[in-house]
Amino acid sequence: MKKNILMIASEFPPCGGGGVGRISAIAESLAKNGDRITVITANKEHFSIFDYSLTVSHENLKIVTVYSFPIRKFLWRMRRYIPSFKYLDNYSLWSVLAKIKVNSLQKTKSFDLVISSYPSMSNHSVAFFISKKFNIPWIADYRDPPSFLYDSSQKKQKCFYNYTKQALINCVTTKNAKEMISAGLQVSPKKLYVVQNGCSKIASTINQTNPEDGGFELVHTGSFYENGRDINQLIEAIDSLSTPVKMRFIGDEPYNSTKELLLKINNPERIEFISYMNSDEVLKISAACSALIVIQGNLFTNQIPGKLFEYLALEKPILLISNKGSATHIITLDEPNVIFAEYGDIESIKLGLINLKSHKVVGIDRSKYTREKMAKNFISLLDII
CATH class of the missing domain: 3.40.50.2000 (Glycogen Phosphorylase B;)
Known part of the structure; x- marks a missing residue:
């Protein structure tokens, strides 16, 4: 049965970068598969690099831009003086507005599934909100493992990932999956899957x-x-x-x-x-x-x-x-x-x-x-x- 899927990807074409191709390819393939895809993304002012060759288009794919003020420079300054700011990412403000948007969309579209893309923690935050409120299945796609797995300064960030026990978690390697289990995330091994990355x-x-x-x-x-x-x-x-x-x-x-x-x-x-x-x-x-x-x-x-x-x-x-x-x-x-x-x-x-x-x-x-x-x-x- 074809599905009505919500995808949370703050960075989506024309945004450039190594990880954007993964989530855009998933969106395009799902659309070609016959599923209806709605992508929630950020406005161009957030993007530092652009790659229009990654742009995807399909009749089953709708891209919804949620506009917000970029806070990258603000966070860079604040992190120097207030340690707690280092746990916020560049899309933290955007995520607040994105939650409002997906809340209104759910009332008219009735999504069957939500997919969110890492390394932006804000994407998972929006997906968690909509999944929990409306009891929608959720896949959290980890293109990279959580930063606290390899950066000791980010250990406290674990608390921000414990809500992913509500999601099915997709990693790019079996090693990443094992690391996430051993790190104490409240997620069952039965809910961890591996889908390797790819290229154009x-x-x-x-x-x-x-x-x-x-x-x-x-x-x-x-x-x-x-x-x-x-x-x-x-x-x-x-x-x-x-x-x-x-x-x-x-x-x-x-x-x-x-x-x-x-x-x-x-x-x-x-x-x-x-x-x-x-x-x-x-x-x-x-x-x-x-x-x-x-x-x-x-x-x-x-x-x-x-x-x-x-x-x-x-x-x-x-x-x-x-x-x-x-x-x-x-x-x-x-x-x-x-x-x-x-x-x-x-x-x-x-x-x-x-x-x-x-x-x-x-x-x-x-x-x-x-x-x-x-x-x-x-x-x-x-x-x-």
Whole structure:
């Protein structure tokens, strides 16, 4: 039986970013499946990046924008002086108005199911409100695990997640599900499900080429951070190689310690930083490089970056710089084109780069990594409900 579904996604196209593609693909696939989807999202003023290539449209899909004043800068200032403000997210004010909106919509549309998207806690807050008030089944989709699982400063935030005992919880890996149980969330293991993430169909069909100059070129896309995705060891390892390697970072700017490092290395011109680009343009560059880089340090041991599935679908050699036993390491153990290097260990990274240069790509089924495949699995989850 086709369903009337309410989806709470404060960040939805044209908002850009690694996680937006997951929830938009689920919405589009459900609409194509014949379900009626109403998406509650925020106004564009909240979004820091845009990616119109992620835009979805279907006769069964209706997007409702709830307008509110962005409080990102206000929260940034207040968190410096009032500790309790760090437990609020950028959509906290929006969520208050979104609850009013969904309350009025429920009275006329009678939703059968509500789905909310993390990492915005406010999305789950709105879904909890409508689920409890009208006794509607609820799926809380955790594209990333709750922050208190990997950030000790967020331990008190547990109380904000205990209301999810009312929801069926969907995670991207079995490891994430086990971590959520062990963290003391009041949720039965029987209500925890796993639907792996995915990438755009373009990533699995785009033609791969090699750098035009015949050199060896590495590409890293997305954000990096000193305390969890530090790129400095990678740059030092590249600089120590006897043969030249070009490195492109797409989507972020170097932090101060990286700028200082670039002044000390032998060939800083081989390290290039490119600002944010839409996903289709990034894919073209990624498909034309020699190999791809994934960096996941201790802080992100429970997380799997969405770009990993994009990289796998591109059928390129991948150097994974992470910790043994991390969620990303575990999920790639059987991937023939992934080479592992220990995060924070320059010699291990250097050896990984050497192995990367000599790696012969193994042919795979590229389509199994797509969001379309992921969305089909999500639809199967609804059938269980």
